[in-house]
Amino acid sequence: MNYWLMKSEPDVYGIGDLKRDRQTIWDGVRNYQARNFLRSMQPGDLVFFYHSNVVPPGIAGLMKVVESNIADPTQFDFASRYYDVKSTKESPRWQTVCVEFVEELSTLVSLDTLRSQFSPDDLLVVRPGNRLSVMPINPEVAQKILVLAR
DNA sequence: GCCAACGTTGGC
DNA sequence: GCCAACGTTGGC
Numbered sequence: 001m002n003y004w005l006m007k008s009e010p011d012v013y014g015i016g017d018l019k020r021d022r023q024t025i026w027d028g029v030r031n032y033q034a035r036n037f038l039r040s041m042q043p044g045d046l047v048f049f050y051h052s053n054v055v056p057p058g059i060a061g062l063m064k065v066v067e068s069n070i071a072d073p074t075q076f077d078f079a080s081r082y083y084d085v086k087s088t089k090e091s092p093r094w095q096t097v098c099v100e101f102v103e104e105l106s107t108l109v110s111l112d113t114l115r116s117q118f119s120p121d122d123l124l125v126v127r128p129g130n131r132l133s134v135m136p137i138n139p140e141v142a143q144k145i146l147v148l149a150r
Numbered sequence: 151g152c153c154a155a156c157g158t159t160g161g162c
Numbered sequence: 163g164c165c166a167a168c169g170t171t172g173g174c
Binding site: 007009052053054055056057111128129130131132133 | 170171172173174
Binding site: 031032033128129130131 | 154155156157
């Protein structure tokens with residue numbers, strides 16, 4: 001099993017929304033590095049749900065990949081801001097995953113806490129200026145984050 | 151609201 | 163293929 005971190009602005013879609021929906025397709029990722037990480041996710045992988053662009057930012061919950069290699073439906077939707085005129089149904093450009101709610105943390109593991117525990121080499125999300133919205137977490141770091149979350 | 155980081159676009 | 167201009171992300 002692999003571990004990941006994915007960001008979302010809670011004003012747009014937060015852990016509370018996932019708790020209500022139980023599952024969601026993680027659509028709208030339009031960065032190739034992030035997409036490549038999405039492509040390598042497997043069912044069963046654990047994903048930290050990170051709340052960005054909010055005070056304080058941090059890890060707010062846990063989710064699990066239930067289905068991988070899904071063509072992001074918004075790339076074919078004219079009305080979507082994520083519509084991609086160059087993508088075709090025969091060879092979709094953007095893949096994503098379906099995730100399932102696992103847990104809403106009673107206490108946010110804040111970016112400040114993460115910075116105090118991990119170096120940018122251990123955890124990409126604490127690197128200053130980091131904008132990647134999907135990133136891998138090494139298992140050792142993931143276990144430590146899970147301890148901080150309890 | 152500001153601004154640093156950095157990905158993307160487009161002229162050449 | 164280079165690189166300046168531009169747009170977006172996201173912390174503060």
